[in-house]
Amino acid sequence: MKTFDIIVLGAGNAMDVPRIAGPAGKRVALIEKSALGGTCPNRGCIPSKLLIAHAEVANTIRDAGRFHIKANIESIDADQVLRDVKSYTDRFDNLLEDGLPENVTLFRGHGRFVDPHTVEVNGEQLTAPMIVIATGSRPRRPEGIEAPYWTSDEVFAIESAPRSLTIVGGGYIATELATFFQGVGVQTTVLARDNRLLGLEDEELQPIIRKGFTRRVDVRFKTSLISARQDGDSVVMTLKDTDGNETEHRSERLLYAIGRVPNADTIGLEHTGVTLNDRGYIAVDDNLRTNVAGIFAMGDVTGRHMFTHAASLEAKYLGRQLIGESDAPLDYGPMPHAVFADPEVAGVGRTEQELRRDGVAFKKGVVTYDAATKGRAIKEEHGLVKILVALDGTILGAHIVGAHASILLHEIIPVMKWKNHISSLTEIIHIHPSLPEVVRGAARKAQEALD
Secondary structure, X not given: OEEOOEEEEOOOHHHHHHHXXXXXXXXXXXXXXXOOOOHHHHHOHHHHHHHHXXXXXXXXXXXXXXXXXXXXXXXXXXXXXXXXXXXXXXXXXXXXXXXXXXXXXXXXXXOEEEEOOEEEEOOEEEEOOEEEEOOOEEEOOOOOOOOOOEOHHHHOOOOOOOOEEEEEOOOHHHHHHHHHHHHXXXXXXXXXXXXXXXXXOOXXXXXXXXXXXXXXXXXXXXXXXXXXXXXXXXXXXEEEEOOOOEEEEEEOEEEEOOOEEEOOOOXXXXXXXXXXXXXXXXXXXXXXXXXXXXXXEOHHHHOOOOOHHHHHHHHHHHHHHHOOOOOOOOOOOOOEEEEOOOOOEEEEEOOHHHHHHOOOOOEEEEEEHHHOHHXXXXXXXXXXXXXXXXXXXXXXXXXXXXXXXXXXXXXXXXXXXXXXXXXXHHOOOOOOOOOOHHHHHHHHHHHHHHO
């Protein structure tokens, strides 16, 4: 039995806990069964955005005719793109291990609880009065599919692109991966069960998302995959639409992006008494404490905000809390998100459908990109900014679709964080002509609706 002050189960964003606690004199055991860094640098955010950047360049060339420029793509070496990105992300494990501070001992293996304060890894038992569960989530896998398929866990390890690909799912992972593969020349088909993509986004954005995305990617809406089998170098699929019609469809490869499930069922929680919620995520309070004294949880395994930037905030918060610097509840502030598909989408706060559902009074301002000179200059046909405000002028939510949506959203986030009036956006000087003027335009519309 080895004794520590803190055990951290999972070395994704939770690595910030030992980075804070180790230098503060705490003895920390860090347990990880896979590559350090977790999903983001190895199987998620970082490789996906590196890949998508190549598609963006290719699509810019394809769209050159709109600017009266004749340009053609002679070739795209998609295999080299995949190898370059994999080579870059493969470096993270060693870099992160080399950066661990003193007082931190790394255990590479699968950790499981044997009692509320003892974790076993590689046949060795570790104990600590404080344990952080940060085991993340994994892709949801389909049932009854015989053909081989990828999920996001496998696709970022490939070094050769298929000629054709079918992606099951209509969420952010499906749309981002489709953007990359279609962009580098892979014949890509997306199967969406609903009549929309990114169904959690504000309803006013969804028709624009659909129109912009389907100009490049073949999407079969209201369609499910019933069965799939391998036939030579192809996967033969039976598709069924909501009217009951069945069709046969072929692709070289199949990829599932149908959501994620928490890794709370593989770590022996039954030996701890830790409570799960009705979706299988670990229940925590506003201090990230579970119902068992001394056990904390953070990141995807709690199901609160399944974003890397949220987990990073939680890890830094827990690091400070476990060394006694603060015991105040965690304040997330406004939690933004972005989808780096084509078109790009970003949002923060409440959607209009949520406000209506909850009976919250609001006003809104909506402006398309072409209302700003810069929007016209870049010929953004699928751009819109929407700002939702309370009757006292504070911002309840903001939603953007179009070029640089994730960048433009950052003009709104501080105003929401500080709970400032919408005039904080309308009364500051904006560079002219610049794309953020479209944000100010939406803010002006919202302010006018209040008057």
